[in-house]
Amino acid sequence: MDIGQGTKASTTIAAIEGVFLILSALTAQLPWLWLTIMLVILASAVTLYSIKSAIIAWKNSYNAETMYRELEYMAGTEKYSSLIAISNGNKYLLYHDSGWDCDFFPNHATNEVESENIRLLTDYLSNGFDIPKNDFTLTRVTGITREKYSTEHDETRVYHYTLYRANITHMPDAWKADKFHVDSKDCRWMTTDEMLSDPRIQEVNRDVVTLVRDNA
Numbered sequence: 001m002d003i004g005q006g007t008k009a010s011t012t013i014a015a016i017e018g019v020f021l022i023l024s025a026l027t028a029q030l031p032w033l034w035l036t037i038m039l040v041i042l043a044s045a046v047t048l049y050s051i052k053s054a055i056i057a058w059k060n061s062y063n064a065e066t067m068y069r070e071l072e073y074m075a076g077t078e079k080y081s082s083l084i085a086i087s088n089g090n091k092y093l094l095y096h097d098s099g100w101d102c103d104f105f106p107n108h109a110t111n112e113v114e115s116e117n118i119r120l121l122t123d124y125l126s127n128g129f130d131i132p133k134n135d136f137t138l139t140r141v142t143g144i145t146r147e148k149y150s151t152e153h154d155e156t157r158v159y160h161y162t163l164y165r166a167n168i169t170h171m172p173d174a175w176k177a178d179k180f181h182v183d184s185k186d187c188r189w190m191t192t193d194e195m196l197s198d199p200r201i202q203e204v205n206r207d208v209v210t211l212v213r214d215n216a
Contacts, residue, residue, distance in 0.1 A: 017050075078158040080110035082121055083208060084138070085216035086166045091189035092212060093175070095129075102204045103188065103195075105212065110162055114140070121164060130182040135170040142215050146207045161208060165216055 084106040086093040094103040108124045111117040118138055126133045143162040150157045174180045179188045192213035195201045201209065 077155070078160070080112075080160045080162075081107050082110045082117060082162045082164060083107050083212070084121060084125060084164050084166050085141070085212045086168065087216065088171070088175070088189055091191050092195075092216070093129075094188055094190055094195075096186040096188075100204060102200050103190070103198070104205060105208065110160070117162075125166065128183050128185065129187070130174065131168075131172050132170075135168065135172075137167045137169075138164045139167065141165050142211075144207075144211055148207060161211060163211055163215055
């Protein structure tokens with residue numbers, strides 16, 4: 001996806017809408033000819049820009065599955081998230097999300113380009129949890145797709161999870177406590193059994209916990 005150009009689906013739709021805009025301007029019965037000409041010029045400019053953006057967006061390989069993903073993304077019902085499993089013995093690092101009122105694994109929206117996704121996750125973990133980038137590496141483990149009810153949005157959504165394992169070479173001193181606070185985040189260490197025994201985690205995030213338990 002090219003930043004500033006829009007998705008392939010959105011730019012194609014905009015180009016089609018632009019054609020209809022030109023037709024509407026041509027057939028509009030306006031009292032002054034100059035006003036009709038101005039509307040046609042404006043509609044043509046918008047359409048040409050949309051066509052140019054669509055061509056740029058389509059320059060890379062594209063298929064029906066990718067378009068479906070983009071349309072679902074535009075609809076807001078399909079979410080792509082990368083999870084980071086950080087272990088300390090048999091416990092994993094969680095942080096408390098006040099919006100959900102639930103403890104989650106560190107996570108970030110997934111970028112479809114793997115190298116860029118790793119870079120974004122590295123920045124997110126380093127900046128958000130106060131750990132130098134040189135003190136850990138990320139390894140992609142697996143991915144799953146789950147359809148589940150979103151209590152926050154009151155609707156069923158499709159979640160695409162990509163799981164990464166963080167290999168910590170030097171653990172920050174703050175992380176050595178069972179519970180700690182970094183960068184405005186309340187964090188804690190929990191086993192997967194403890195997570196599955198927590199009513200809120202089980203309600204909201206059971207599928208993610210089992211994903212980590214079975215693969216990390």
